[in-house]
Amino acid sequence: DAKTTQPPSMDCAEGRAANLPCNHSTISGNEYVYWYRQIHSQGPQYIIHGLKNNETNEMASLIITEDRKSSTLILPHATLRDTAVYYCISTGTGNQFYFGTGTSLTVIP
Amino acid sequence: GAVVSQHPSWVICKSGTSVKIECRSLDFQATTMFWYRQFPKQSLMLMATSNEGSKATYEQGVEKDKFLINHASLTLSTLTVTSAHPEDSSFYICSAIQGAGQPQHFGDGTRLSIL
Numbered sequence: 535d536a537k538t539t540q541p542p543s544m545d546c547a548e549g550r551a552a553n554l555p556c557n558h559s560t561i562s563g564n565e566y567v568y569w570y571r572q573i574h575s576q577g578p579q580y581i582i583h584g585l586k587n588n589e590t591n592e593m594a595s596l597i598i599t600e601d602r603k604s605s606t607l608i609l610p611h612a613t614l615r616d617t618a619v620y621y622c623i624s625t626g627t628g629n630q631f632y633f634g635t636g637t638s639l640t641v642i643p
Numbered sequence: 644g645a646v647v648s649q650h651p652s653w654v655i656c657k658s659g660t661s662v663k664i665e666c667r668s669l670d671f672q673a674t675t676m677f678w679y680r681q682f683p684k685q686s687l688m689l690m691a692t693s694n695e696g697s698k699a700t701y702e703q704g705v706e707k708d709k710f711l712i713n714h715a716s717l718t719l720s721t722l723t724v725t726s727a728h729p730e731d732s733s734f735y736i737c738s739a740i741q742g743a744g745q746p747q748h749f750g751d752g753t754r755l756s757i758l
Contacts, residue, residue, distance in 0.1 A: 568746060577649075577736050577749035578687070621686070629675060629740055631747060633686040 537561065538622045543638045546616075552609040554637050556622030559603040566625055567598060569607045571618040572636075578621065581607065612641045644670050647739050649750030657758055658729060664722045664753045666737030672717035673739035677747065678710070681734040693720050727757045 539557045546552040558567060566585050570578040582589055582596045584605070589596040595608040609616055621636040646669040654662055666676055675694050679687040691712050693699040699712035709731075711723040720739075724731055734754050738747040 566744065570749075572687075575734070575752070575754070577647075577738075577751045580746045580748060583746055628692075629743060629747070630677070630689055630692060631687075631738075632689060633679075635686050 537624050537632065538634050540620070540622055540634060540637045542635060543640070545640050545642055546609075546612045548614060548641050548643050549611055552607075552612040552616065552639060552641070554607040554609075554620050554622075554639065555604065556607070557604045558622070558624045561602050561624045567596070567602075567605050568623045568625065568631070569594070569596065569620065570623065571616075571620045571639075573618045581620075612639075614641050614643065617641045645741070645746075645748040646670050647737065647748045647750040649737055649753050651753060652751060653754045653756075655756045655758065656727065659726055662724045662727055662755060664724075664735055664737075664755075666720045666722070666739070666750055668718045668739045668748070671739075671741050673720075674717070674742055675740050676714060676720040677738045678712060678720075678722050679736045679738070681736060681752075687736060690722075724755065727755070729757045731755065732757045 566583050568583040569581040572578045582594050584596045598605045619636040619638050623631045648667045650665045678690045681687045690705045691699045691701045693712050693714040695714050695717050701707045714720040734752050736752040738749040740747050
């Protein structure tokens with residue numbers, strides 16, 4: 535079963551930062567937090583992942599709270615192409631992903 | 644890098660036939676591959692975990708005799724839907740990882756329609 539909860543939908547104005555929250559209150563010490571997105575009829579695309587520290591790459595930033603019970607994915611300057619369903623997943627040593635329902639992000643012109 | 648290819652991308656077949664879907668890691672060796680199913684407007688559901696050279700581990704409720712998984716090499720896993728019926732129509736997606744703790748890299752999925 536999925537161990538994360540996310541709001542079902544969000545809107546963001548084009549050019550503004552999109553902040554997508556995720557709760558993973560039952561996460562254990564060795565479980566990573568992964569973020570993926572899925573555009574209709576395609577496979578999920580990897581965005582970023584982290585364990586304890588905040589992470590940044592060319593796509594996004596990941597902010598993990600100190601107690602690791604929640605995280606926020608930040609898309610710094612949202613574009614129309616960022617409209618997708620965003621999934622937050624926590625996984626342990628078995629590497630299995632149990633997807634939740636995700637957040638449907640709509641970037642508005 | 645880290646490209647996963649699935650074939651075919653779309654298949655339509657008659658009820659009762661078997662359908663094979665291939666998943667290949669093109670530029671890396673995958674220690675583990677995963678198979679998912681996704682129904683319209685729903686999330687991905689993990690079906691099974693496949694390690695090269697060993698039997699797949701199926702999730703609860705997934706029929707192993709109906710969904711045959713073969714992982715013969717570090718770059719290829721296949722899913723065969725045996726005696727497919729209309730209720731098996733779905734979007735099937737595979738993923739692969741290079742090692743423990745590494746991100747899963749997903750294929751673009753196979754849309755299966757059973758008439």
